[in-house]
Amino acid sequence: MKKGDWFLMGGVALLAAASLVFWALTRQEGAWVRVEVNGQETASYPLSEDRTVEIEGANGGRNRLEIRDGEAWMAEASCPDQLCVHQPAIRYHGQTIVCLPHRVSVTIEGGEEAPLDGVSG
Amino acid sequence: MKGRKIALYGLLTAVAMVLSYMEAQIPAFFVVPGMKLGLTNVVVLTALYRMDRRDALFLNLARIVLVGFTFGNLFSMLYSLAGGLLSFLAMAAGKKSGKFSMVGVSVLGGVAHNLGQILVAMAVLENRHLAWYLPFLLVSGLAAGVLVGVLGGQLVKRLQPKEKA
Numbered sequence: 001m002k003k004g005d006w007f008l009m010g011g012v013a014l015l016a017a018a019s020l021v022f023w024a025l026t027r028q029e030g031a032w033v034r035v036e037v038n039g040q041e042t043a044s045y046p047l048s049e050d051r052t053v054e055i056e057g058a059n060g061g062r063n064r065l066e067i068r069d070g071e072a073w074m075a076e077a078s079c080p081d082q083l084c085v086h087q088p089a090i091r092y093h094g095q096t097i098v099c100l101p102h103r104v105s106v107t108i109e110g111g112e113e114a115p116l117d118g119v120s121g
Numbered sequence: 122m123k124g125r126k127i128a129l130y131g132l133l134t135a136v137a138m139v140l141s142y143m144e145a146q147i148p149a150f151f152v153v154p155g156m157k158l159g160l161t162n163v164v165v166l167t168a169l170y171r172m173d174r175r176d177a178l179f180l181n182l183a184r185i186v187l188v189g190f191t192f193g194n195l196f197s198m199l200y201s202l203a204g205g206l207l208s209f210l211a212m213a214a215g216k217k218s219g220k221f222s223m224v225g226v227s228v229l230g231g232v233a234h235n236l237g238q239i240l241v242a243m244a245v246l247e248n249r250h251l252a253w254y255l256p257f258l259l260v261s262g263l264a265a266g267v268l269v270g271v272l273g274g275q276l277v278k279r280l281q282p283k284e285k286a
Contacts, residue, residue: 004218005225009263012232016259023253039247094250100196105246
């Protein structure tokens, strides 16, 4: 091991920590769950309401989306690889779950209209 | 000498295939389908130290195409290509600079591999928010890089040609 190795590894770790802090400071709570198939929005659901959604993806694929306790995750998929099912639940603005075989993506959208904004008034 | 080189080519390609298969069994890592941890970099790293840069590049491309057709699809090949080429460039440059040992070169490769893949994912899915996975990808690139570097060091040591008595 050379000195350069340690500098490099320290630098990468530092960068990871810095971007993690940046992410934690800038993340916004999500408000909506947007479902897209083939890049076209097919539906949006409020993140605050628990529900189960059957999504019809491309190529006859099916995905079951669960929205519960302010989180969304893919509970089931009819594809062989099940990668979207393994992806963790999402809750913050911009987080996405993708099912590539069915061209389905589920994205959390922020809520600018913030229903709880009445605090100041 | 030529026969030995051909044998090494075959050996390393086979190792890359096996590692790719193993890697495909670790679903927890996937941020986006098709992404890989980059353990197969051990082959490219070994070729870089044991053969030369051109051989390493050839091996890299060969394993991407072979693995893509065997275990993957068009998307996973695209990710592999972006990750593989970027990590190759980073490792070749890192080695040439002389500032790093094999572990450092491998870490460069691991991080570059993950960055390349997330860039492709962002382009393919037109989703810039995937950049949020960056810390995770940096750390996993670092960990995979250290692992690959240590493994590669062992491989290179053991592949050292024996002197004729």
